[in-house]
Amino acid sequence: MERLKWKVGNSLYPLPAVLISCGDLDGIKNIITVAWAGTIASDPAMVSISVRPERYSHGLIMKNKSFVINLAAKKLIYALDWCGVKSGRDFDKFKTMKLTAIKAQKVSAPLIKESPINIECAVKDIKHYGSHDVFLSEVIAVNADPSFMNVKTGKFDFMKCRPICFCHGNYYEVGKHLGNFGFSVRKK
């Protein structure tokens, strides 16, 4: 069968769906949900997030040139969706979603305590591409919820967090394990 030629559009999935906190812990702060987020370098560890210029969070990120990526988890699915459709101009999202703002190590923006992992980021470059501004950013601190530490292995149990991914307008759990990196060449 011939390939279908689709209308040009976003079709790279699955993507992470994460809560971005921004602003100042003791001042104006906000949360925005983004799926246009990804890792762009390993050393230094770098990420990008994209935000529309008209969003309330855009100005807060521009002001401080920093933000926090808070990973989502199944228990946060309602807040994850709600923070993506409502505006911080109309709501105190921390209060309405009963999320706890706690002090970060290095940035002014708060961490979301209910998130399993909080990644503090410093903006290095901004690119403007039509609908979105892309914040190319360095990871400057990482915080984790100790309750996800596996006491047997001493390792963080990432799957216990119940992480969420986003595909074509839908949220999904991460499912069955298929293998680890390098399995195809490892000697048995």
Add this chain to the structure above:
Amino acid sequence: MERLKWKVGNSLYPLPAVLISCGDLDGIKNIITVAWAGTIASDPAMVSISVRPERYSHGLIMKNKSFVINLAAKKLIYALDWCGVKSGRDFDKFKTMKLTAIKAQKVSAPLIKESPINIECAVKDIKHYGSHDVFLSEVIAVNADPSFMNVKTGKFDFMKCRPICFCHGNYYEVGKHLGNFGFSVRKK
């Protein structure tokens, strides 16, 4: 409990794990697996992928300033892992993995026929960040395998492809559906 302060590093997950095809259909061509990939804008549809400068595919992408993102799927898990650890300097990856190179609409690189969705991309900007070069790119054509069309709904059945995500060195299936975008504010 206090937050754990982690060593700074990559901790944004889940991420897509995809097969990048590059080069020329009728000349030198290659496949590289990346998880450092994401969507960066909606209009125009734009994506980024990051590739280490020492990788064989890096030179092929630089030469043509274009590439194809081929989404992975459960049936491609072995090729997905293998193409990430082996080099195109040593292997014809299409031949070794029994993957079929077919003609793209707009770029010189081939599509991988066994992939459910092939996204043709034109590089717009390149940023150099330590370990990786980031190719900020516009989506210029999208191709899909017609066998994933749901004949009842007339829509592409994304979950039927069995898409793959990457978390902390492991590959996973996309799992249980948790809701669709906007569910938290939709009237019942």
